[in-house]
Amino acid sequence: MTQPTNAQAAAGASQWDSPDYVEWWIARIARGPRREVEFAMVAAALPFDAEDVFRFLDLGAGHGALAGFLLQHFRRAEAVVLDGSAEMLQRAEENLAREAGRIVWRHASYAEPGWWASLPPLAVVVSSRSIHNVCPVERPVLDLYREVRALLPPGGAFINLDHLGPGVPHLVPHFRQIALERQLRQREAELGRPVTLEELRAEQRPHQPHRQHAPNPPLGDHLQWLREAGFDLVECVWKDLNTAVMAGYVAA
Numbered sequence: 486m487t488q489p490t491n492a493q494a495a496a497g498a499s500q501w502d503s504p505d506y507v508e509w510w511i512a513r514i515a516r517g518p519r520r521e522v523e524f525a526m527v528a529a530a531l532p533f534d535a536e537d538v539f540r541f542l543d544l545g546a547g548h549g550a551l552a553g554f555l556l557q558h559f560r561r562a563e564a565v566v567l568d569g570s571a572e573m574l575q576r577a578e579e580n581l582a583r584e585a586g587r588i589v590w591r592h593a594s595y596a597e598p599g600w601w602a603s604l605p606p607l608a609v610v611v612s613s614r615s616i617h618n619v620c621p622v623e624r625p626v627l628d629l630y631r632e633v634r635a636l637l638p639p640g641g642a643f644i645n646l647d648h649l650g651p652g653v654p655h656l657v658p659h660f661r662q663i664a665l666e667r668q669l670r671q672r673e674a675e676l677g678r679p680v681t682l683e684e685l686r687a688e689q690r691p692h693q694p695h696r697q698h699a700p701n702p703p704l705g706d707h708l709q710w711l712r713e714a715g716f717d718l719v720e721c722v723w724k725d726l727n728t729a730v731m732a733g734y735v736a737a
C-alpha cells in the first residue's frame with residue numbers, strides 16, 4: 486500500500502482516522518436494505534456487462550463496501566481501492582481479503598492535487614458517500630471532477646453516489662421527517678420492538694462535522710460541474726431524498 490499524503494487532515498477526512506468513529510459509522514450508518522439498492526444503481530449505471538474485463542477506481546472507498554459489491558457483480562473486473570483513512574483501508578483489506586488478487590490499494594487524499602499519480606489505467610471511477618466530506622469552497626468539486634475526467638478513456642464513466650444539498654428549500658423539513666421515520670422503522674426492525682424518538686436520538690452519536698463550513702451542493706450544481714468537466718453525457722440515474730447516483734459518460 487502506498488503511504489498517505491500529509492494533506493489528509495486539512496482535507497476534512499480526520500474523523501475517518503478515529504477507530505471509534507469508523508466502528509460506529511460502519512455499525513450504525515453503513516447498513517440497511519437501501520445500500521443494496523444504491524449499489525445496484527451504481528452497477529447498473531456502469532457502461533459494462535457482467536462479464537466484461539475492466540478496472541475501476543473506488544474513490545473514498547472506506548471499508549470497501551461498494552468495491553466489494555462491484556467485484557461480485559463484475560466477476561472479471563479489477564479495482565483500485567483508494568481512501569485517505571488508514572483505519573478504513575485496514576477494514577477494507579479484511580473485508581475484501583478473498584478478492585485481494587483483483588485489487589490495487591492506494592492510501593491518499595483526493596483533496597490534494599497529485600492524488601492520481603501512479604494509478605494504473607482505469608475505465609471507470611466510482612465513489613460512494615465520500616466527496617461531500619471535502620469542503621467545496623476549499624476544494625472545488627469541479628476541480629475534482631476535471632481530475633477524474635482526465636483519468637478516463639473514451640467509453641469511460643464516472644458514477645458518484647453522494648449526499649446532496651437541498652435544491653428546493655420548502656422540501657427540507659419534509660425530507661427530514663421522512664428520513665427520521667425511516668430510521669425509526671429500520672431501528673425497530675433491527676431490535677424487533679417499538680423505538681421512541683428519544684431513544685433514537687440518544688443512540689445517535691454527536692455527529693462531528695464533515696467539514697467546517699459550506700453546505701452540500703444541490704444536484705443541479707453537480708450535473709453542471711460534470712458537464713463543465715468535459716463529460717459528454719450527464720445524468721442523475723437515481724435519487725432518493727438527498728442522496729443521488731450521478732453519472733458522467735465519456736463518448737466512445
Ligand SMILES: C[S@@+](CC[C@H](N)C(=O)[O-])C[C@H]1O[C@@H](n2cnc3c(N)ncnc32)[C@H](O)[C@@H]1O
Binds near residue numbers: 498515568619
Ligand atoms: C462515509 S464514508 C464512505 C465509505 C464508502 N465509500 C461507503 O460508501 O461505504 C467516507 C469515506 O471517504 C473517505 N474520505 C473522505 N475524504 C477523503 C479524501 N479527501 N481523500 C480520500 N478519502 C476520503 C473517508 O476516509 C471515508 O472512508
